[in-house]
Amino acid sequence: MNKIEKMRPLIASKATMCCITMVVVLALAVENVGAANKARTLFDPEDPKDGEEPQMSAEERVQKLREYRIKERERRQKLPRPPPREFNSPRLENIWKAAKDRYDNVTEADTLKKIKNDLNDIVKLEKTVRKDEELDENSEKLKTLREKLKTFFDKYEKLQPPPLQLTPHNDSVLEDPTLKEYWSRVKHLDFLEENDIRELQGEFMYCEDQIKALNHFLDNDPAFKKFHEVGHDEITKVLKKGENETEKFMEAIYAQHGVNETRKAFLIWLQLGKEVANCYDRLHHYTEEEIRKEGFKEPLVNKLWIEAQKSNMTKLEMQKFKSELDAFQNKLKKKENLVRHASEVERRYTHRIKNDDQLPHPVKVDMATQVKKMREEHKSRREELSEWYKKLTSKLFSTIPDHLPDEL
Structure with missing residues (x-):
């Protein structure tokens, strides 16, 4: 009997042991899979405590957020889009619109055509510059583009009307008559420094925005208008009397405009109405000549x-x-x-x-x-x-x- 025949029983016994081991391993794996299916994952909701409502799982929250984003995207797509622009640069686009408004008759058609040709040359040169991957800051193409732009802006930017600015001698940007009255005092405050003027400009423009917001709610919100008609002083007296008096005052307005609309309007009115009143007080004080000189x-x-x-x-x-x-x-x-x-x-x-x-x-x-x-x-x-x-x-x-x- 050779050596291989002597070793056959031993090999057979080892093979049997390997098979048994594999079977045990597979059984344990199946058991672990079952346990894993029962174990909590990141996407499982936590068990609610006594008296609490069950919470959403992370998967449900992600799904809800995804649905919200889809609806938001659809909503934005339905919004009216601005008219298409002929030029990507807003500065060039504004000049072109001003030129079309200025040269809108037949006799000036050649001037408008020349401006359009100049604009097209600038756009073509800009595209060439953008495509040049090895463009240097001091390259001739870039210098030419800058020179063309400078020449064009110097020549045609004056077609646009200058933006409205609030200056001591110009109040055309203000619409509220009381603000106009207060601003008229500024030109008599000749001792003010430049920083003071800039600060006053910011104050007046902020107040103008708040007054516009107030007028918007007055025109579109009946409950807000009702609070404004009652007046800040009277409502303040009611609020100081306590919750019972305040609720009685509000119930009369609830009946006309609904609870939710009334409360929303009241919250906005409290903030906006008080801010507008403060605006008038501050600007009246800021523009008093005697106060600004000595106080x-x-x-x-x-x-x-x-x-x-x-x-x-x-x-x-x-x-x-x-x-x-x-x-x-x-x-x-x-x-x-x-x-x-x-x-x-x-x-x-x-x-x-x-x-x-x-x-x-x-x-x-x-x-x-x-x-x-x-x-x-x-x-x-x-x-x-x-x-x-x-x-x-x-x-x-x-x-x-x-x-x-x-x-x-």
Whole structure:
């Protein structure tokens, strides 16, 4: 018997063991697959706790977000598109439109044709420059294009009417008559510096935008118009009486315009109406010649300064107090900018949260969180300024008989 025949029983026994091992491994694998199917995955919803509604799984949230994006894309596709442009550059397009408006008769057709030819030459040269992959900054093609553009703009850009700007001698950009009246004072404030003029321009244009928004709601929202007719002072008195009186006041308007529409209009009116009233007060104060010459720009700070001049402070104390008022005014200005931004964001976000049914829940939660943070920051700034105001007024109490009102 040779060696191979002697080893056959051993080989057979090893083969049998291998088969048994493979069977065991396969059985364990099948068992693990079954366990994996029962195990929780990232896309399974978590088990709700007692008293809670079952949550959506991640897969369901992704599907809902995908459906929202598809609907949003379809909505945008249905929106009216702007008319097609003949030139990609807005600057060239605007000049071409101005030229067509200017040279619109037969006798000037040759001038219009020449302008169009110049524009086409510029466009062709620009395309050639863009295709040149090895283009150098100092290449002749680029220099030629820049020269052509400069020549063209110098010659034809004057066809466009200059943009409206608010200047001390021009108020055509303003539509509100009260703002026009206040702006007419600016030309008499010849002691103002350039920075002061720019700041006033920004203030007036901001107020113009707020007034336009107010007029838009007055024309399109009956509930908003009703609150405006009642007036800010009367509604403030009602709010100070408490929730019961406020609810009675609101119920009369609910009956006419509905609960949801009334509440939405009231929220917008509280912010917008107050901001427009503040705009008028600030601009009236900012453009008073005597105040701008001798006092502070912010009405509240100026009131403190006027009261300080009635006190028996020494010259050194007055200088120190004035520097503190300067710092207080800067803080008030920063708070004013924060309030403007927060009010605009809150009005925009609150409107979307309540009216956009297709807005995903996570986006709504994020918007509500941002609004809450802004309110908290506004509250902390207000508390800080209130403390500062109390410290400033406490220095005047010993010299002024009447208590200053707590206006913050």
